[in-house]
Amino acid sequence: DVSTPQWRPTYHFTPPQNWTNDPNGLIFLNGKYNLYFQNNPFENKWGHMSWGHATSTDLVHWDNLPVAIPEIVTKDTTTYIYSGSAVLDKNNTSGLGKDGKGPLVAIFTADKPKQHNESQYIAYSNDGGLSYTQYAGNPVIDLDKKDFRDPNVFWYEPTKQWIMTVAMVDEHMVRIYGSKNLKQWTRLSDFGPAGYTKSGWECPSMVPLVVNGDKSKVKWVLFVSAFTDRGPGMQYFVGDFDGTNFKSDNSATETLPVDGGDAFYAAIPWRLANHKATLMGWLVPGKPDTYPWRGQMSIPRDLSLRATSEGLRLIQQPAITIKDKLNTLSADGVFAMESTDLRDKEVPLPKAGKTNAYWIDAEFAMADVKVAGFKIAQNKDLPGNDIIIGYDAIKQQLFIDCTNAEKNNKQPANHIQAVHMRPMKLLNGLVKIQLLVDRNSVEVFGNDGEKVITTEIYPDAKSTGVSVFGNYVNVSLKLWRMDK
Numbered sequence: 001d002v003s004t005p006q007w008r009p010t011y012h013f014t015p016p017q018n019w020t021n022d023p024n025g026l027i028f029l030n031g032k033y034n035l036y037f038q039n040n041p042f043e044n045k046w047g048h049m050s051w052g053h054a055t056s057t058d059l060v061h062w063d064n065l066p067v068a069i070p071e072i073v074t075k076d077t078t079t080y081i082y083s084g085s086a087v088l089d090k091n092n093t094s095g096l097g098k099d100g101k102g103p104l105v106a107i108f109t110a111d112k113p114k115q116h117n118e119s120q121y122i123a124y125s126n127d128g129g130l131s132y133t134q135y136a137g138n139p140v141i142d143l144d145k146k147d148f149r150d151p152n153v154f155w156y157e158p159t160k161q162w163i164m165t166v167a168m169v170d171e172h173m174v175r176i177y178g179s180k181n182l183k184q185w186t187r188l189s190d191f192g193p194a195g196y197t198k199s200g201w202e203c204p205s206m207v208p209l210v211v212n213g214d215k216s217k218v219k220w221v222l223f224v225s226a227f228t229d230r231g232p233g234m235q236y237f238v239g240d241f242d243g244t245n246f247k248s249d250n251s252a253t254e255t256l257p258v259d260g261g262d263a264f265y266a267a268i269p270w271r272l273a274n275h276k277a278t279l280m281g282w283l284v285p286g287k288p289d290t291y292p293w294r295g296q297m298s299i300p301r302d303l304s305l306r307a308t309s310e311g312l313r314l315i316q317q318p319a320i321t322i323k324d325k326l327n328t329l330s331a332d333g334v335f336a337m338e339s340t341d342l343r344d345k346e347v348p349l350p351k352a353g354k355t356n357a358y359w360i361d362a363e364f365a366m367a368d369v370k371v372a373g374f375k376i377a378q379n380k381d382l383p384g385n386d387i388i389i390g391y392d393a394i395k396q397q398l399f400i401d402c403t404n405a406e407k408n409n410k411q412p413a414n415h416i417q418a419v420h421m422r423p424m425k426l427l428n429g430l431v432k433i434q435l436l437v438d439r440n441s442v443e444v445f446g447n448d449g450e451k452v453i454t455t456e457i458y459p460d461a462k463s464t465g466v467s468v469f470g471n472y473v474n475v476s477l478k479l480w481r482m483d484k
């Protein structure tokens with residue numbers, strides 16, 4: 001295996017070594033973001049599924065901690081620790097706490113490959129989430145099913161109980177359970193099938209979010225992951241939760257994608273105070289091997305809802321915790337370009353850095369313009385390999401175009417489709433683009449988080465050029481190098 005430092009992200013989470021997929025057990029405790037993650041502690045490929053663990057105060061720098069929940073191996077059976085969630089049981093409803101203090105409780109799927117069984121387990125921690133003990137009464141829910149997984153649990157104050165959403169994978173349904181003690185669960189309702197149902201549903205989660213910043217207006221969003229014919233995908237439903245049922249407002253004919261690309265998957269939220277939530281997803285790796293790690297997380301995304309002419313829509317913005325610190329996170333502060341006229345020009349950004357790790361906030365004034373945006377991963381010795389990211393004012397689409405990279409690169413990502421688009425309108429002739437490039441990923445946020453597209457890229461170490469282009473455009477931008 002050849003080491004691939006050119007693809008190691010600088011401001012996205014990767015385990016120091018070995019495989020990761022889904023984020024698990026996201027919980028904010030005592031000023032620290034806890035990230036557990038699907039992890040193979042022994043190899044750089046999926047297997048031996050366990051919960052890896054890392055914590056961070058700023059969502060950029062991570063302290064890597066020992067495996068928190070290892071696979072369970074006995075003489076005649078192996079139990080994988082699949083995806084799930086973690087809660088602080090403050091009032092010790094479970095009775096699993098110690099010395100008058102409530103435990104942390106992890107709720108996850110125990111997958112038994114030999115028995116073709118997936119059931120829900122709990123495990124508890126009385127050392128702040130470093131290590132967990134399996135509950136002696138496991139499983140807490142067993143329907144004798146092969147595909148039944150990814151419980152996500154939260155406290156629901158109005159009925160004073162724990163609520164779980166869990167995937168009935170092949171039925172394309174989310175089953176909702178309630179519990180007073182995290183041990184006995186009562187089935188409350190089923191949601192679905194609805195929206196995208198061509199493949200198995202995984203990793204459901206449900207959060208209340210504020211609408212248009214008005215704290216008195218709260219609606220619920222239900223997230224579901226499913227692999228589509230374009231690759232990994234997520235959809236969301238906006239609606240109401242009354243403690244028993246989730247009722248969706250989505251139109252019966254429309255599926256709402258969370259992300260327009262082909263990498264963002266299995267995302268779950270950190271639930272924060274005052275109906276705030278930050279979503280983190282797994283970025284599904286492309287074809288080339290990265291080593292000595294494989295798999296990474298997305299940028300954490302602060303969530304909210306905005307009223308649009310089409311209805312309430314999800315807004316995702318790169319976590320403010322990171323955004324606020326860019327000047328100090330950057331290698332050389334901020335580089336600003338004010339109102340540059342781009343009349344049919346391609347303007348290189350020499351400050352973009354030596355490596356493909358940077359963050360750009362840009363605003364384009366698109367008078368008479370067809371297309372404007374950025375060309376990245378440029379290399380003057382290998383012209384025509386670049387990846388184009390921008391806004392097409394004729395098609396009214398935000399896009400990432402990897403056609404050249406897929407055709408010419410020595411290391412194409414092997415996307416099912418090379419072009420990713422999301423419909424988006426100009427706002428008074430302006431378009432805002434936030435472009436987060438981090439070695440082997442691209443995340444583009446349009447119009448303050450109205451649309452997001454994420455994909456994986458595999459440029460060689462020398463293809464790091466960036467330019468901004470457009471015809472009859474004014475652009476103002478800020479750029480932060482992120483390869484300090």
Ligand code: FRU
Pocket residue numbers: 021022038049082083084109149150202203266
């Ligand atoms: C999603 C998923 C989950 C499962 C986990 C296993 O990527 O398939 O449904 O719990 O990965 O690693």
